[in-house]
Amino acid sequence: xxxxxxxxxxxxxxxxxxxxxxxxxxxxxxxxxxxxxxxxxxxxxxxxxxxxxxxxxxxxxxxxxxxxxxxxxxxxxxxxxxxxxxxxxxxxxxxxxxxx
Amino acid sequence: xxxxxxxxxxxxxxxxxxxxxxxxxxxxxxxxxxxxxxxxxxxxxxxxxxxxxxxxxxxxxxxxxxxxxxxxxxxxxxxxxxxxxxxxxxxxxxxxxxxxxxxxxxxxxxxxxxxxxxxxxxxxxxxxxxxxxxxxxxxxxxxxxxxxxxxxxxxxxxxxxxxxxxxxxxxxxxxxxxxxxxxxxxxxxxxxxxxxxxxxxxxxxxxxxxxxxxxxxxxxxxxxxxxxxxxxxxxxxxxxxxxxxxxxxxxxxxxxxxxxxxxxxxxxxxxxxxxxxxxxxxxxxxxxxxxxxxxxxxxxxxxxxxxxxxxxxxxxxxxxxxxxxxxxxxxxxxxxxxxxxxxxxxxxxxxxxxxxxxxxxxxxxxxxxxxxxxxxxxxxxxxxxxxxxxxxxxxxxxxxxxxxxxxxxxxxxxxxxxxxxxxxxxxxxxxxxxxxxxxxxxxxxxxxxxxxxxxxxxxxxxxxxxxxxxxxxxxxxxxxxxxxxxxxxxxxxxxxxxxxxxxxxxxxxxxxxxxxxxxxxxxxxxxxxxxxxxxxxxxxxxxxxxxxxxxxxxxxxxxxxxxxxxxxxxxxxxxxxxxxxxxxxxxxxxxxxxxxxxxxxxxxxxxxxxxxxxxxxxxxxxxxxxxxxxxxxxxxxxxxxxxxxxxxxxxxxxxxxxxxxxxx
Numbered sequence: 001x002x003x004x005x006x007x008x009x010x011x012x013x014x015x016x017x018x019x020x021x022x023x024x025x026x027x028x029x030x031x032x033x034x035x036x037x038x039x040x041x042x043x044x045x046x047x048x049x050x051x052x053x054x055x056x057x058x059x060x061x062x063x064x065x066x067x068x069x070x071x072x073x074x075x076x077x078x079x080x081x082x083x084x085x086x087x088x089x090x091x092x093x094x095x096x097x098x099x100x
Numbered sequence: 101x102x103x104x105x106x107x108x109x110x111x112x113x114x115x116x117x118x119x120x121x122x123x124x125x126x127x128x129x130x131x132x133x134x135x136x137x138x139x140x141x142x143x144x145x146x147x148x149x150x151x152x153x154x155x156x157x158x159x160x161x162x163x164x165x166x167x168x169x170x171x172x173x174x175x176x177x178x179x180x181x182x183x184x185x186x187x188x189x190x191x192x193x194x195x196x197x198x199x200x201x202x203x204x205x206x207x208x209x210x211x212x213x214x215x216x217x218x219x220x221x222x223x224x225x226x227x228x229x230x231x232x233x234x235x236x237x238x239x240x241x242x243x244x245x246x247x248x249x250x251x252x253x254x255x256x257x258x259x260x261x262x263x264x265x266x267x268x269x270x271x272x273x274x275x276x277x278x279x280x281x282x283x284x285x286x287x288x289x290x291x292x293x294x295x296x297x298x299x300x301x302x303x304x305x306x307x308x309x310x311x312x313x314x315x316x317x318x319x320x321x322x323x324x325x326x327x328x329x330x331x332x333x334x335x336x337x338x339x340x341x342x343x344x345x346x347x348x349x350x351x352x353x354x355x356x357x358x359x360x361x362x363x364x365x366x367x368x369x370x371x372x373x374x375x376x377x378x379x380x381x382x383x384x385x386x387x388x389x390x391x392x393x394x395x396x397x398x399x400x401x402x403x404x405x406x407x408x409x410x411x412x413x414x415x416x417x418x419x420x421x422x423x424x425x426x427x428x429x430x431x432x433x434x435x436x437x438x439x440x441x442x443x444x445x446x447x448x449x450x451x452x453x454x455x456x457x458x459x460x461x462x463x464x465x466x467x468x469x470x471x472x473x474x475x476x477x478x479x480x481x482x483x484x485x486x487x488x489x490x491x492x493x494x495x496x497x498x499x500x501x502x503x504x505x506x507x508x509x510x511x512x513x514x515x516x517x518x519x520x521x522x523x524x525x526x527x528x529x530x531x532x533x534x535x536x537x538x539x540x541x542x543x544x545x546x547x548x549x550x551x552x553x554x555x556x557x558x559x560x561x562x563x564x565x566x567x568x569x570x571x572x573x574x575x576x577x578x579x580x581x582x583x584x585x586x587x588x589x590x591x592x593x594x595x596x597x598x599x600x601x602x603x604x605x606x607x608x609x610x611x612x613x614x615x616x617x618x619x620x621x622x623x624x625x626x627x628x629x630x631x632x633x634x635x636x637x638x639x640x641x642x643x644x645x646x647x648x649x650x651x652x653x654x655x656x657x658x659x660x661x662x663x664x665x666x667x668x669x670x671x672x673x674x675x676x677x678x679x680x681x682x683x684x685x686x687x688x689x690x691x692x693x694x695x696x697x698x699x700x701x702x703x704x705x706x707x708x709x710x711x712x713x714x715x716x717x718x719x720x721x722x723x724x725x726x727x728x729x730x731x732x733x734x735x736x737x738x739x740x741x742x743x744x745x746x747x748x749x750x751x752x753x754x755x756x757x758x759x760x761x762x763x764x
Contacts, residue, residue, distance in 0.1 A: 021749050031743075092743040 007048035014041035028083070032076050039069050042082040101149040102164045105183045107233040108143045108150075108193060115139025115225035123218025128194035136221035140204050140228050144197035149188055159616055163188055165238050165308065172241075176303035184238035184307060188617045191610075192372055193234035193441060195447045199364045200228050202583035207356040209579035210462055220260060222353065227253035231365050232375065235372060240289050240305040242330065243373070247285065251278045252365045255362060258353040261502050270349040277346040281336015285373075292380065295322045307376060311620060314379040319628065322730030326386040330377060331391055334370025339421050340428055341398045345690055347421055351413040355458030358413060363454050364447040371427045371443050378436045378621035385628055388528055392432025396523070396539040399425030401547035401687070408683040411478050412457045415554050419504070420545055426519050429540055433529065435522035437614040441598040442519055444610075445511035448594045449500040452587035456497035459576040459584065460558060461491060464470055464565075467572035477567065480554065485563040489573040491580045494559050496588030501555050505548035505593045506651040511595030516544060517647055518600055521640055527629035541650055548654025556662035565724050602640050664739050 014037055021034030042064045050058030080090055087094050104127040115136050123132050154162050167182040204224060211220050230249025235241035252275075259271030289305065297303040300316040317323050334340070350362045361487035374381055374391065381387055399422045408419035423446050430439035463486075464477035464512050480564070487494035503510035506517065563570055575581065598610035661668045673680040682688065 019751055022742055023751065026744075095743055096741045 001034055004052045007044060008068055011044040011048070014044065026091050028080050028092050031092060032080075033071075036069060036073070039065055058083075083098045101146070101153045102185055103166065104146055105150065105164075105166050105185055105236065105363060106168045106605070107146050108197070109229045109236065111139045111142040111146075112225040112229040112232065116222050116229060118338050119218050119225065119661035123222060125612045126218065129208070129212060130215050131220050132218045133204070133211075136213060136225050137201065137204040137208065140197055141201045143193075143228070143232065144201050145499065147190070147193045147197045149167055150185060152193060154185070154187070154190055158338040159612075162616060163308070173536050176297060177305075178303075179239050179241040179305060181218075181242060182238040183236040183242075185236075186617055187613045187615075188375055188440065189235050189371075191444060191614070192648055192683065193232060193428065196228065196231050196235065199447050199451050199587070202362060202586055203356050203360040203364075203451065203455065206458070206580055206583040207358075209577050210356055211354060214354075215626070216260070220257075223253055223260075224356075224360070224614075224648065226364070227257065228360060231369075234369055238306060240307070243376075244285065244289070247333075247369065247373075248282065250361070251275065251282065251337070254350070254361050254366055254557055256279070257357040260353055260357065264352070267352040270346075270352040274346040274350050276345050276421070278336050281333045281343055284329045284332025284336070286333075288326045289329050291329060295326070298476055310377075311379050314383070314620065314624075317380065317383050320386060323380060324386050327377070327381045327384050327387040327756065328390065330373065331387060331394075334373055334428075335394065337373075338370030338424050339429070340370070340394050340424065341401060343396060344402065344421050344685075345693060348414055348417040349685070349716045351417050355413065355454060355461060358417070358456035359451045359458065362417065364452040367420065367424055368427070368443045368447070371424070371431060373429075375436050375617070376441055378431075378618055379432070379624060382434060382621040382624045385528065388432050388434065389532065390697055391458045392429055392523070392529060392532075392536055393427045395428025395430075395432050396536045397425070399424075399429060399543035400539045400546070402429075403543045403550065404683055404723060405686050406550040407546060408680060410480050411476075412460065412480050412483075412554065412558065413454070413478055415480075415634075416450070416453055417455055419453075419547065419551065420446075422547060423450065423504070424556055425543070426516060426540065426658075427521055429536060430519040433519075433522050433526035433533075433536065434622070435519065435526065436618040436621060437598075438515065438518040438522055439613045441610050442515035442615060444589070444597075445503070445515040445594045448587055449503040449510075449512055449591035452496055452500040452584060452591050453504070455580070455584055455587065456493050456500065459490065459493040459580050460486060462576055462580070463493075463573055464569075467569045468565075468575075471566065471573040473566055473569060480557040482565045483563070484556045484561045484565075485559070486573070487559040490559075490575045492575055493584060496581075496584040497559070498555060499588045500591045501551045504596075505551050506647055508648055509595075510592050511590070513648075513651075514595035514598055514600065515645055518598065520544070520647055521600070521643055524643060525640070528625065541647060545650045545654045549658050552655045552658035553662055556658060561666065600640075600644075602637055602644070636717045667677040 018034045018036075018038030018041060022031050025031055025034065043065055045056065046058040046062050046065070050056065083095070084090050115138075118125075119132055123398045126132055164185040165182055166185070167180045169181050172179045204221070207220065207224065211217055214220065225389055227250060229244045230253055232246070234243055234246025234250060237246060255275040256273045258274050259267050261267045262271075282690045293303070295315070296310065296313055300313055302309065302313040302316065304310060304313070347362055347367065351358055353362075381391070393518055401419045402421035402425060406415050406422065409415045409418065422441070427439045427442050427446070430436070430442060451601070460479050460483065464483065468475055468477055497511070503512035506513045520537060520540050523540050524533055526533060529536065563573075585644075596606055598608055599606045601608060661672070685691075
């Protein structure tokens with residue numbers, strides 16, 4: 001029997017993978033994908049609680065998150081293209097203009 | 101006709117607007133000058149109508165107030181744009197519009213070909229409007245608008261040749277010194293308004309209402325303070341000690357301006373104001389004494405300076421200061437009508453003298469220009485023998501000079517003699533009377549001397565200028581000489597309006613005329629006058645004879661010095677070089693003021709700039725910026741530039757906050 005705990009555990013694992021990916025990886029696209037992973041981990045939590053509490057609000061919220069994620073993807077990819085045009089790289093280590 | 105009084109200031113205002121807005125496009129000097137002159141002449145016609153109507157009325161009905169529009173009504177405070185017609189203001193509008201018209205006409209000739217011709221006429225009209233507001237206003241606020249307006253126009257016209265440094269400086273000096281006086285005027289106004297309201301529950305700035313309530317005012321005390329403040333205002337506008345030094349410098353303006361503003365009208369505003377408020381001034385014996393002493397002191401002091409100046413207009417300027425001193429003396433000894441009488445006769449003869457000097461300068465300037473020489477056309481040392489070339493100017497000038505010197509039969513004699521007699525015989529100042537009379541009589545001696553010195557140096561003897569110039573000297577055109585002739589005529593006969601009773605050929609029209617205005621003041625004066633005043637006819641005749649002798653002696657001295665024995669002045673100055681230098685340099689009063697007031701003010705300004713503004717204000721502003729910059733420099737080390745660092749800090753922060761909420 002798959003209970004709420006399992007969903008939450010999976011969601012926590014996915015979220016942690018996402019956080020670690022953002023912190024460790026240097027490729028901007030991978031970081032970006034990790035962010036998406038975190039968002040979807042949160043979505044999973046929403047859905048699980050929605051089902052568990054019998055309340056539809058959580059599912060509606062997931063739609064919002066997905067919309068924001070889509071918008072974020074558009075903006076993020078545009079940024080990356082602009083950055084690549086300037087630096088011929090999408091390595092975040094190269095975003096260093098603010099360094100002393 | 102009384103109802104049309106609002107037209108009087110309106111015409112010059114229209115003239116100002118037309119010439120000021122469209123003058124540059126009109127270009128034609130005849131049209132511009134014609135508009136300006138007609139504007140003021142129209143006011144003169146209306147004034148004549150009002151005068152005629154007022155003469156027809158019985159004395160006690162000669163008062164009329166016209167509210168043009170309600171202006172400020174706020175609680176207890178009420179000020180309307182309203183005009184007051186009474187014998188005093190009618191005398192003033194007649195002088196302002198009459199002499200003003202002549203000077204406008206004269207200016208068409210004198211300013212011919214000047215750059216900014218239209219600007220000149222626009223300013224002249226604006227000045228006339230302000231002056232008419234000043235004398236017509238029925239409350240202190242309307243008067244104050246005029247008071248400030250004439251100050252502004254004076255500034256604009258002194259600085260007419262603004263490309264000259266000296267003209268700009270003179271304009272600023274006049275404006276600043278006038279502002280000092282205006283401050284006094286305002287304080288006086290507030291004091292009187294406050295006291296009457298607070299203690300007598302009469303909240304008003306209307307002259308007639310104050311007059312009605314004036315019996316509530318105490319003798320001395322707060323009235324002394326208020327009237328002294330008003331007097332400070334008068335010393336600024338009317339160039340009395342200690343605020344007189346701007347007037348001689350004001351000669352930087354074109355000559356018609358000197359005639360209109362700095363001799364005939366604006367500078368008499370202070371005298372008019374004291375006359376208007378006579379019922380307040382006389383309630384303070386101390387103020388009356390201050391006014392009399394300052395007047396007498398200014399009369400003698402300025403007269404001494406006049407004896408040593410070489411610039412023809414400067415002599416006349418000091419003469420004006422001195423004559424204004426006579427007017428204040430008259431006010432201070434309670435002879436208000438005599439002050440106004442001298443104001444009127446002085447307007448005639450001094451305007452004539454200034455315009456005559458302008459005619460001379462005009463001729464000299466033109467001749468020097470033709471001969472391509474750059475001598476000073478205003479320096480009397482370059483003149484001499486001009487009567488041959490300029491007969492009309494000479495004759496009118498001579499008549500006016502005789503009038504100011506106090507030769508019997510001419511206007512100045514009657515007015516000045518009345519003042520001298522009143523200074524001697526007034527019941528207010530006791531022992532001081534002798535001193536006042538002595539100072540005034542000595543000033544009269546000096547007046548006769550320096551005026552004839554001027555006439556002899558300018559019109560008599562041999563022409564001292566380069567012979568090349570002589571051929572180009574000629575009489576000024578009619579547009580200049582007609583005003584001279586009219587004013588010369590008035591200077592001769594103006595005195596018959598106020599002939600003293602003792603001469604008795606004619607009744608004293610002017611004293612009767614002004615009686616309703618000054619009646620109340622004389623009434624108040626009686627309560628503290630300690631003597632009944634001398635009434636000896638013999639004494640009056642004796643003093644009159646004495647002042648004639650004084651005038652003749654002054655003229656004879658001038659003749660000895662400057663006609664008979666022309667080496668004498670040189671010998672005299674060589675014998676007393678220190679005295680001559682001191683008088684020539686105007687007793688170093690300007691230097692003294694620089695030392696006491698101007699330089700400390702500049703030093704204080706410098707301190708505020710370099711000490712306060714640069715160090716404190718800029719220090720605070722720059723200090724804030726420096727602190728912020730230092731702090732941000734320090735915090736900058738936390739910004740590594742690595743995206744991972746930020747992400748790590750953010751994640752750690754989130755964990756910390758979550759942990760706090762979970763375990764709290």
